[in-house]
Amino acid sequence: MAESSFQATFNDVDQTVLDTLKPPSKLYWLVVVLLFLGVLTGAACWAYQIFVGIGAGGQNVPVAWGTYLINFVFWVGIAHSGTLISAILHLFRAGWRNPIARAAETMTVFAVCIAGLFPFIHLGRVWQVIYMLPYPNQRTLWPNFQSPLMFDVVAISTYLTVSSLFWYTGMLPDLATIRDRATGLRKRIFTVLSLGWTGSHEQWRHYSRGYLFFAALATPLVISVHSVVSWDFALGVVPGWHTTIFAPYFVAGAIHSGLAMVLTLMIPIRAIFRYQNYITINVLENVAKTIVFTGLIVGFAYATEFFIAWYSHNIVEMETFLWRAVGDYSLAFFIMVICNTIIPLLFIFKKIRTHLGWLFGISLIVNVGMWYERFVIIIGSVAHDFLPHAWGLYAPSLIEYGIMFGSFCLFFFLYLLFVKHLPSMSMTEIKETLVKEATDAP
Amino acid sequence: MRPERYIMGLFKDDHRAATAIAALRKSSFKLERVHSPIPSHSIRDALQLKKSKVGLFTLAGGIIGFFTGFALAIFTATKWSLIVSGKPVVALVPFMIVGFEFTVLFAVFGNVIGLLTQIRLPQLPLPEYYDPRCSGEYFGVLASCQMSQTDDLVRIFKENGVEQHVLHEAR
Structure with a gap:
């Protein structure tokens, strides 16, 4: 398991994870309370917007899509690498993903929940969301399934449902392990949560098959979801958006940001919960190598957009991309390019990709860069489209900043609750890795 | 005995x-x-x-989902059959996306139903x-x-x- 001489047993694995579920310290609860206050701040800002109106945000003509859409795309992106790690790498039998799969899946579930909030926030009159649901009504007013926004509703709700079920199904054997070692109220809770799982041969026979199907279904889904998100833009005629490269570009970007968030979360968790023998430097190094790969794809996509704008001789496209690079938001553009494509290349050096400080620092930089990527794509196009007299600039309002702050607090709040109350590392998969390593050993 | x-x-x-x-x-x-x-x-x-026969449930769910997705999109489009920009009311290309998402969603539901019925969960006590x-x-x-x-x-x-x-x- 580890690159050191440590040879874990099944009991060690259980004990390590069970130790994480011991009653938390006061510091933990202090951080939880602070994050909850952050969540309340975001909620208060949203409530203010509902009472005052959508004008409380900074969106206006011509920039009607501001930070709400930026954050929506950002969080959907974060949600992607969880499924990449848990489903796609599971199908490829990449054993190194086992120690981080659960944490990444959880990240997916929470991130997609938060992403799903932003269209509601952006809607202004949030109760009107019922019009997006296809239900019989006396006005025969049905959703238009030719609209990419309706694709989004279907795709995101499917993704949330599938990733939640995948997450819970994967956790069943571990919940049973905790149940069997718990007492009192905790035992009763985990007895219900584990649904009576006993690991009998009949259960494993169906479970292994079902889990494989889950992974096989989640794999095309994860690619489709961010493709659908990209079509929110690409199906519009706005310069800078109307391009066929958007689907693969968005998928690569999503995985890029998600992997960075995995590093951001894993490095502290590894230290706090003493997971060093399982989440080894080798595991983190593999994530870093994948970030180099996705960073190169993203960089290639940036370059291709400029090339196509020039090659098409479309003056509006050329103007849009030139403005992105040297116009009012050029700082955002260069933050995007440097943070997403140039700085991750440092991971080419083994010394850097095996150093925790560098790994953590670069992961934060990529997170920032990916937020700015969405800023550049969304604002950079609608602020400067076909008609020069309709060009305009945009800056988020305090309410938007408050909601954005609240969304980050909500993510970390949920994550902190998760890591202390549910198994943050898959005991079953780690044990499978141990058996495989013992079998493969010469 | x-x-x-x-x-x-x-x-x-x-x-x-x-x-x-x-x-x-x-x-x-x-x-x-x-x-x-x-x-x-x-x-x-x-x-x-x-x-395991779980796959049959998954397959059945997927097939039902595929047709449900298309049927829903076609039904809602024909309930409000305005031709916009000369595009067909029943447009198969965009409906493919709805059909695909429903295929995956219902296949997963089928998979879960298959797991629960085959494993016989919940199994308490x-x-x-x-x-x-x-x-x-x-x-x-x-x-x-x-x-x-x-x-x-x-x-x-x-x-x-x-x-x-x-x-x-x-x-």
Whole structure:
């Protein structure tokens, strides 16, 4: 398991994870309370917007899509690498993903929940969301399934449902392990949560098959979801958006940001919960190598957009991309390019990709860069489209900043609750890795 | 004849459990259940288990989802049949996306229904003679016999490297 001489047993694995579920310290609860206050701040800002109106945000003509859409795309992106790690790498039998799969899946579930909030926030009159649901009504007013926004509703709700079920199904054997070692109220809770799982041969026979199907279904889904998100833009005629490269570009970007968030979360968790023998430097190094790969794809996509704008001789496209690079938001553009494509290349050096400080620092930089990527794509196009007299600039309002702050607090709040109350590392998969390593050993 | 004695043999690794299973299958004792903390190919092979039918539920869900997605999109489009920009009211290309998402969604629902019905979850209370150590580090093999055959059954377990065995009288 580890690159050191440590040879874990099944009991060690259980004990390590069970130790994480011991009653938390006061510091933990202090951080939880602070994050909850952050969540309340975001909620208060949203409530203010509902009472005052959508004008409380900074969106206006011509920039009607501001930070709400930026954050929506950002969080959907974060949600992607969880499924990449848990489903796609599971199908490829990449054993190194086992120690981080659960944490990444959880990240997916929470991130997609938060992403799903932003269209509601952006809607202004949030109760009107019922019009997006296809239900019989006396006005025969049905959703238009030719609209990419309706694709989004279907795709995101499917993704949330599938990733939640995948997450819970994967956790069943571990919940049973905790149940069997718990007492009192905790035992009763985990007895219900584990649904009576006993690991009998009949259960494993169906479970292994079902889990494989889950992974096989989640794999095309994860690619489709961010493709659908990209079509929110690409199906519009706005310069800078109307391009066929958007689907693969968005998928690569999503995985890029998600992997960075995995590093951001894993490095502290590894230290706090003493997971060093399982989440080894080798595991983190593999994530870093994948970030180099996705960073190169993203960089290639940036370059291709400029090339196509020039090659098409479309003056509006050329103007849009030139403005992105040297116009009012050029700082955002260069933050995007440097943070997403140039700085991750440092991971080419083994010394850097095996150093925790560098790994953590670069992961934060990529997170920032990916937020700015969405800023550049969304604002950079609608602020400067076909008609020069309709060009305009945009800056988020305090309410938007408050909601954005609240969304980050909500993510970390949920994550902190998760890591202390549910198994943050898959005991079953780690044990499978141990058996495989013992079998493969010469 | 109704068994009078149940014995749970606890093994440290799946290979030993698998050899014990093979020995039990050759003997006259009844192999009741096997519990393990991880899925094991050795145990599956020793038990000669058939392939799970969960996939049929998944497939059925996928097919239903595919047609449901298309049907929903077509139904809603025809309820409001305005031709916009000369585009067809029933447009198969965009509806393919709805059809695809519903295919995956319903296939997953089918998969979950398949898992719950085939595994028979929720299963509460836990089955008799279940040993909680089997979710941790032991592979448990539960076999039954008559009271007079207890020593013979224990001997089979011991010959195949059992770490511990737990005797239960039939309830």
